[in-house]
């Protein structure tokens with residue numbers, strides 16, 4: 001590139017739609033708030049940030065949405081124009097892109113994915129080798145694009161197939177002794193091909209449903225943390241007499257599971273099963289879980305000799321905290337679970353599945369029995385409801401102020417993310433979403449009467465802030 005053309009390239013500026021720059025990633029509606037040209041400038045801005053940190057190489061992958069390959073090509077062009085070399089690994093789950101970053105000497109990763117968002121959406125997740133990319137870093141993409149303050153150069157792109165290496169790496173941590181029968185629901189998301197390759201090498205019997213990658217998600221929405229999306233998996237488990245069923249979200253960074261009876265094991269209870277395993281080799285370790293998780297998980301970590309850490313919701317925040325505390329296991333109710341005991345510390349749902357099968361196989365027990373000793377709590381699911389944007393973040397402080405003024409006996413208040421109140425009946429949570437204009441609430445009691453009292457307290461607090469009952 002001549003000095004003149006380099007200068008011309010530096011003068012290019014581009015305004016990204018502000019709504020697409022979110023807390024943990026970029027997401028917008030295809031062709032509307034997020035188009036091919038936007039993707040070029042996102043690549044250019046991210047590439048600039050990577051280069052200014054001394055980076056030279058970036059891996060790029062994409063999911064099964066129709067717009068994803070072209071979006072990825074535009075991101076790659078933007079990275080190359082910063083002078084960064086790119087390894088393009090093609091279609092696969094988000095964790096495969098992170099895997100390639102960690103194992104192939106990459107400085108950063110870009111994944112074009114709309115995760116489980118509706119069909120009209122797509123998005124971009126970014127990561128640095130050294131940790132998650134979120135918050136102010138995402139905002140910086142918009143600022144750099146608008147100012148045109150880009151690095152320039154001429155990078156190269158090569159195509160690399162990491163699928164078999166990725167599958168083999170996951171299988172390294174499978175030491176099962178008993179063959180299992182497993183149902184897998186890929187939800188037509190980006191995990192399909194990887195799971196097909198994985199089960200060829202895993203012992204046991206495997207039933208795959210919706211493993212054809214189809215970004216129109218013709219069967220059900222690819223979000224295994226919502227009960228209605230697990231109905232097909234429950235049926236596959238029952239029809240085939242499976243020991244376990246495993247589901248993934250659209251880009252494979254979130255896991256869901258059902259036991260042999262088709263009963264859902266939510267991610268906080270899956271984490272309780274993992275915690276028992278991880279704490280054997282890492283006694284006394286910090287284990288991180290978000291504020292939405294059951295107290296059963298925190299109590300269990302403590303019972304097993306670990307140090308439970310209740311942290312903010314948000315996979316990037318959980319990952320950042322896990323790095324700080326060198327935590328071998330961290331996760332959230334939404335199904336992002338990160339192993340750093342033998343693995344790389346990112347949220348990899350196929351890998352989590354392998355670890356769950358490993359534990360289940362060696363235990364000689366049923367999945368339901370692995371969690372059977374845990375107290376049976378009465379709880380609500382995560383209830384989400386819309387609130388005006390300008391009220392979203394003001395309600396928690398109002399509730400906190402009232403509760404602190406009351407200073408009621410036997411009540412403890414955690415304000416790490418919203419309000420989580422623990423009473424003799426159990427606990428309730430109210431927090432504002434970082435990504436949408438919604439409040440999330442959840443309550444969990446030792447019995448149904450206790451749960452009703454907790455819900456009544458929560459409803460009363462919301463009412464005092466002018467919000468109607470969401471139950």
Ligand SMILES: [Zn+2]
Nearest residue numbers: 115249251253
């Ligand atoms: Zn996802």
